Amino acid sequence: MNTSFPSPTAQLKQWLSRLAAATVKEIFAIQVIAAVLVSVLLSDLAGFDYPGWAALSSYAVMNTSVKASTVRAFNRVTGTVLGGVLALLLSTYLIQDAAFLVLFCTIVGGVAVWRADVSRWSYSWVLGAVTSMMVMAEAQKNSEFRHLLWFTFNRIEEVVLGCAVCIAVTLLFYPVNRRRQAPHQESHSEPPRRPLLPLQAGITLLLVTPILLAFQLTGFWQAMVSVLAVFILPSSAQPVQQQIGQRMQQRLYGCMAATLLSLLLLPFMHSYPPVYIAMLAAGLWLGCHLQQRKQSISYFGRQFTVAWIIVFIQESLWLTEPNQAVMRCVSILIAIITIGIVMAVFRWLKLSV
Template sequence: MPNDQPADSRANRSARRINRRAAASLGALGGILRDAFSALGRELVAIRPSSSRARFGTQAMLSVALAVALAHVFDLTHVWWAAISGFAVMHSKFSACAQRGVHRVLGTIAGALLGATAGPLIGDTPWLVVPLLGMIAGVSVYRALVSDAGYAWVLGAVTSLMVTFEAHRLASASATASFALLRVAEVIVGTLACVAVSALFHAGVQHYRKSRGVAPMPGALAASTADRVDGASHKTALVRSDAARLEASAEARHRRIAWHAAWSVVILASLAYAYDLPGFPQAMVTAIAVLILPASSLGQPTRKPIAARMVQRFAGCLLAGALSLALLPLIGDNALACMLALCAGVWIGCHVQTGSQGASYVGRQFTIAFIMVFVQDHEWSSDPMPALLRLAGIVSGIAVLAAVMAAGTAISRRRAA
């Protein structure tokens, strides 16, 4: 009996500690979700946009519409992926838009080549494919966080994972190559549509400024460049040991995020092979996209920013899915009505994305999910099943990534203890 009481008390203390941590985690997630919807509500109330926000939303709306129209003209298989490319590449500056377009196309081509080569060779051997997919995800996410061409690494990872995984369903090298080629074509069509619209608006703005005699931008750019130089001179005064410590801490965060991506993709790929899950591409994209944090977030602990992005992606996708599934039966297969509804959804999402109330990522994910769910393959359709499968893939990707991060946190705490 004397030996039972300490063991029992230790078990009770451990159980209470686990319950406190679970309650704290649920409370934090609830707070993030509440903040996301509150920020979204404030953005929707302040619906009056500035000229820059209206211009960005209009550019994105026209880019997506042009991408969809071109995809139908060329009879592409996945029209929604061309539409997403038309939105994702868009930037308020033409130079940044063009750079993102180049990175997206080059990353997609590299990923398609890798997938079309590896997929037919090992597509029927899950014990080889699953670790390969995890390695591709981990390496690509790490390089995306530390490289100047991070966007190209993300698109390379997404494309190679899609093509490699689809190879075991297509069951032939020629079919896999055709799938990869169509994937590249869809991205190129959407990217060219986006860059063309951005170039047109850029030329129009420059012409307007010239005709009005407005002062050119180089002065402001020079001032901002001078500020960066002054800031750099102050940074040289940092103690070398502190700089090395910060660099080592950032490197550890990069590796941890890469491991999260690798394990999430391994689990998703294993489930997809075992149960033939059709929503795996969206699940895989979610597991990678949520982890690509902006540079400003990598100098601090990343668990809370990643959790916030997961919650905001879920909120944006949930709202987009609900709105899309409500509109599809009402609009049916009327091409004009579908295009108008698509443009309205993209504009609203861009309005939220460019706001300052803290719901920017919600707006971006709403727009991507709205395009993904609302735009069907080949032609306009009111069939909700493809939309539901894509939404299920997004939710499963968030769930698996959350489980992987929770397991990693528990292991780290146990090692520290």
């Protein structure tokens, strides 16, 4: 009996035709899953210390357009490097000083929100601020310059790895995506002026940082990112207060949903890689599909995906420690509650952006 097997070329064409028949949402989800898993595995193989940072970098810069992914990756790497260098320079003079850390986060966070609101390099400002805060916070635990240099270099390595994997995956899917991409239209409108946002962000960080110090900086960068993410707003006809309120709610609900769902699943994994990978991929698939729905739920989906990565990908690969997941979620909750208090005070004082 004669059985003929398709040639590798025929199999590749068949695979591409199936991908072409898939929806845009499915293709984007597949890209994200592939990039995150490859980033985590390569980070583990290379012996890096923070695989979650590589995974988040892959997800954060992912786009179906090669150009958009590359530009965003460049911004992320540039911001991380510059923020790390700034913190290293300052840490040689001012270290293990809690008051300075609070002041540093307040000023850097406020400046980042101000520049991100008016600059085309907004993403670089955000990553620069977060990285510099992380290095200065690490100096509270270990002030030795060699340790801080290694910590900063590790962060840069992870970001470069995640961004490189993202671009490689986007290039791999380019033949499928190029038929579906709408022409990109440049926006030449004048950026909005929202002078109170940097002040509100700075005050929020002034209140959040001492709380995190009391918790020995557990979940520090998740809280810092939460504050910046809420206050850095896209151009919109909506009132600023309404935008911030929506972002607060969606970030809170997205993070809570991901955390609660993951806490139900983590005990059943017992550090077993196949189940771990399946659950991680399932959460990424769900988050990516939610992200591509209508605007009212899109930001919720993005926050769900970010929280899913934060909770699942811990310091060691395959580690499924519920306590780490809870503390990371608590830090985000602290940031959101503090933002709510600050915004309520500004409303009470009848100050609006």
